Amino acid sequence: MVNQMKEQTNKTKKVTIYDVAAEAGTSAATVSRVLSNSGYPVKEEVRQRIIDAAKKLNYTPNMVGRMLKKNISMDIGVIIPTISNPFYSQIILGIEQEARQRGYNILLCNSFRDSETERKYINSLYQKQVRGIVISSIGENHDYLKELQANGVRIVVFDQWTDDIKCSKVGFNYIKGGLMAVEHLISMGHRKIAFATSPLTRRSRRETMEGFRLALLKHGIPFEEDYVIESESEEEQENGTYEFENGKKLAVKIMDLKDKPTAVFAVNDMTAIGIIQGLTNYGVRVPEDISVIGFDNIEISSMINPPLTTVNQPSFETGRLACKLLLDSMNDNGYEDVSVVLEPSLIIRKSVRNLLQKT
């Protein structure tokens, strides 16, 4: 009776189904059948003995053993630039919700927009036997992804649309978003409108700018090269502050303009917020002196002063949907790739002044 209380040391061997089987006076096979909820018929009395034994021994199934045997992982990989960008953390939340509901866990990877890091992570995920990955890919070369596909791994891309790879995709109508933003400015009486952006190296940015262009065209406003304020700085590590700092720099460029715009359309909210701060440092008031409109609708945008008028990009929904498409394709052999394009909507707050209204 005494040595039954044997102190459990850190070196204690893990208890396996064999231990449970011994304790319950049955075989490992039966234990497995009961404890893995296989639905396989087991006499009620034996089942109970096994459950009791498992509880008594404090048995916990070893997922590694199970995975090796079944060769089926309940993990999916997620690769994004960085968690510290609120836009992406919302996406993660969406992915995670969908995943958990269906019993999957996510393996999160921050690529920091470095294609080498991205490659390593993709490789690591593959080694961990994931059967699916949702990714905002940064690399120019998608051979790694294609190789995975050839090996049966499902891929869903979002955020960075590319025709290079054949898979399900979740995109966003940047052109329309840009169009909406600028048309809103125009409807408020603005005609001298600048577009402020980080380097146009990403498709999403170029498309947003295309929307800017289209809006001007549509309303007969000449497109001024000078009103495209593009930072030349190389992109560094993608964290929230990069875009913000960039916005501040763009603000000084704006102040350098001989003919100042009455409104500026920023390529994303973080940049817009930086611009507002930069402008404020010059003593120019937003929106009284210059109006600013953003793009993304991250949470912070409603918290600043003035609350930012912006274009909503449904980040949570993007994540949820991307994950749904992934899991659907993973669990359906006859699946078809599907591409979804999410639509923008305007969020009117207080950073745009109505020029048509006398004060």
Place this chain on the structure above:
Amino acid sequence: MVNQMKEQTNKTKKVTIYDVAAEAGTSAATVSRVLSNSGYPVKEEVRQRIIDAAKKLNYTPNMVGRMLKKNISMDIGVIIPTISNPFYSQIILGIEQEARQRGYNILLCNSFRDSETERKYINSLYQKQVRGIVISSIGENHDYLKELQANGVRIVVFDQWTDDIKCSKVGFNYIKGGLMAVEHLISMGHRKIAFATSPLTRRSRRETMEGFRLALLKHGIPFEEDYVIESESEEEQENGTYEFENGKKLAVKIMDLKDKPTAVFAVNDMTAIGIIQGLTNYGVRVPEDISVIGFDNIEISSMINPPLTTVNQPSFETGRLACKLLLDSMNDNGYEDVSVVLEPSLIIRKSVRNLLQKT
């Protein structure tokens, strides 16, 4: 020659060391020795053949097989309330940096401050054979964690200090932080100072308040019960906006005070930002009419208008350190628990007015 080009289908069997061995004309054992960098001596020529064969067959090691055999995982678990709170995403970044440097990957779990979810995640991590977890624990009951410890899993807690469990800890000197914040206000000539907080259900908040109290005491300012503005609302899902919305509510409470404070100390930055917006909605200006000081120094705080004066809590460093302590303890049998308390520092920006200076 033709069927060598056999189309690779999705059902293609994974290539294993046996395939590589066959291709290289050697044994699986030797292949393993080479491909796992075991350091075991292998004739150079054979080694080369194996490497070539692996490349040719596109071999990728199966980590699940390796894990089962070696019973040693290179993953560590991380449990936090939510990734969407920028304070925690910074912590994750710190954890991840340390982990990656040492070859570990992290399994991220959002508990959403729900102890049931926390429990499930802890269990899931254990089933995945992690040997270490860093956690901002929310549950009152830490039996689950203790059980894991008994089974050799190392635990490091941070953020939510508790004496209930014996392990390494990374904490923060909230009392001193609160003291510093309030002393700064006092040094700027403020004497009517309010403390605005979400419910005092967390130790960290109570300690911050203790600092508030101490500062008043130290400078002979009477403690007014009315100047502790505590929201009664139950905490909902912990996302960034909860604290923010809460701040807005606290702002109306402040406006309801017959004798308004000249400065308010908010229990954290998110709340402070909400308060500023709430105050602004009333037409009161910050800091001209009322000064606001925050706590945490999240990234957003430097982006708002006015930039928030606050107390820095080194979140990235907290994560890095917690992870370091974890990995150290995991790789050292004779380790000792260590508790580290990080110190606050004051970040002076523009949300506090100097009352002693004539305008």
Place this chain on the structure above:
DNA sequence: TTGTATGCGTTATCAT
């Protein structure tokens, strides 16, 4: 309904 035996992919032990 239950048990025996095998294999998932890898590494380690032991011969050779």
Place this chain on the structure above:
DNA sequence: ATGATAACGCATACAA
């Protein structure tokens, strides 16, 4: 230096 083989924990085909 190399190879055959057992073992890690589990699930299953097959036998009973």
